[in-house]
Amino acid sequence: MMDWTDRHCRYLHRLISRQALLYTEMVTSSALVRGGAVHLLEFNTEEHPVALQLGGSDPAELAQAARMGQGAGYDEINLNVGCPSDRVQSGAFGAVLMKSPDLVATCFAAMQEAVDVPVTIKCRIGVDDQDPEHVLPDFLRRLSEAGCRRVIVHARKAWLEGLSPKENRDIPPLDYELVRRMKAEFPALHLSINGGIASLDAVCGFLDEGLDGVMVGRAAYHQPWDILGEADARVWDAPAPYQSPEDVARAMLPNIERHLTDGGRLHQVTRHMLGLFAGRPGARHWRRALSEAAHLPQSGPEVVEAALAQMHAVAQAAE
Known part of the structure; x- marks a missing residue:
């Protein structure tokens, strides 16, 4: 690894x-x-x-x-x-x-x-x-x-x-x-x-x-x-911290903010999040949205929010 x-x-x-x-x-x-x-x-x-x-x-x-x-x-x-x-x-x-x-x-x-x-x-x-x-x-x-x-x-x-x-x-x-x-x-x-x-x-x-x-x-x-x-x-036999991968994605936002404040780049964090929705409707759009935008200069947490919104839109259209 x-x-x-x-x-x-x-x-x-x-x-x-x-x-x-x-x-x-x-x-x-x-x-x-x-x-x-x-x-x-x-x-x-x-x-x-x-x-x-x-x-x-x-x-x-x-x-x-x-x-x-x-x-x-x-x-x-x-x-x-x-x-x-x-x-x-x-x-x-x-x-x-x-x-x-x-x-x-x-x-x-x-x-x-x-x-x-x-x-x-x-x-x-x-x-x-x-x-x-x-x-x-x-x-x-x-x-x-x-x-x-x-x-x-x-x-x-x-x-x-x-x-x-x-x-x-x-x-x-x-x-x-x-x-x-x-x-x-x-x-x-x-x-x-x-x-x-x-x-x-x-x-x-x-x-x-x-x-x-x-x-x-x-x-x-x-x-x-x-x-x-x-x-x-x-x-x-312990409670799960979060109930959905969406909750986890949003829980990552404060960590992303800290990393960017310290001079890091968004893709250094989001590259590990690409598989979060594996096998779920809209997962391909989630991966593509993050992959295309996270490397751009000045990219921030809004990229994650936009990727979540795009994924949900695709999933709803498929229903």
């Missing part, structure tokens, strides 16, 4: 769900510790609970980055051992670390020793020619022995040679059953499942089966209301 789940995206998702744990896009430990890019730690206090996702493979550097994350106020620090992108591979972190479970365990131990908040791991079921039936249980065992208690498993292998990052999200087959068996084999682990989960019904199904958590990525981005709109009520 690099370049996607920035603080404006997370603010939108927090408006829709008060309960879901939100994750940042992956931030490299080197950017924070050696690059001084502390601006990457910025987030809105309204986002809590929110986790900082780190990428790296140097235990001492990851420990320092974790301390910086805790100091910035994050509720959890997550080490990504699942991202298959080219720049992640060249930096010797991400999914390639599935080949070095002892190093991952060492990195985890160093990070957890450095902070008081939970440190978690996100991984794949294996990479390249590894056999997930052997690799994943060994990986989880080593993490457990290092003291790790929370793991998110993306239920696909990552092919680091031969597939692009985009293809790695779709082509390797999903193996949900293996993740289910890992929960049975490691009952003390808080085990969450990830990968190809595209509906709130599927989320609830996994929870009913005994998985401890479900991570939803791209579906929550492209269809935020469909995934999160009823999540608080169905998963946590």
Whole structure:
């Protein structure tokens, strides 16, 4: 979710769900510790609970980055051992670390020793020619022995040679059953499942089966209301903050005003709102109205109001 789940995206998702744990896009430990890019730690206090996702493979550097994350106020620090992108591979972190479970365990131990908040791991079921039936249980065992208690498993292998990052999200087959068996084999682990989960019904199904958590990525981005709109009520038995995507769109207006006052541009916020009405009458006109106007100089909240009005007009004409 690099370049996607920035603080404006997370603010939108927090408006829709008060309960879901939100994750940042992956931030490299080197950017924070050696690059001084502390601006990457910025987030809105309204986002809590929110986790900082780190990428790296140097235990001492990851420990320092974790301390910086805790100091910035994050509720959890997550080490990504699942991202298959080219720049992640060249930096010797991400999914390639599935080949070095002892190093991952060492990195985890160093990070957890450095902070008081939970440190978690996100991984794949294996990479390249590894056999997930052997690799994943060994990986989880080593993490457990290092003291790790929370793991998110993306239920696909990552092919680091031969597939692009985009293809790695779709082509390797999903193996949900293996993740289910890992929960049975490691009952003390808080085990969450990830990968190809595209509906709130599927989320609830996994929870009913005994998985401890479900991570939803791209579906929550492209269809935020469909995934999160009823999540608080169905998963946590808590009231939904808003009753419609229209209410959420208008609730974003104060955040947009603040961002513009601080010198930002409208499209930096509204690009995350394009899927808010996915599958609903007028959704295409909503997307087009925002896409065409939000990049223009001096564009402001009135663009969102105009897009809502246009969408409603189209929807009423279709009735």
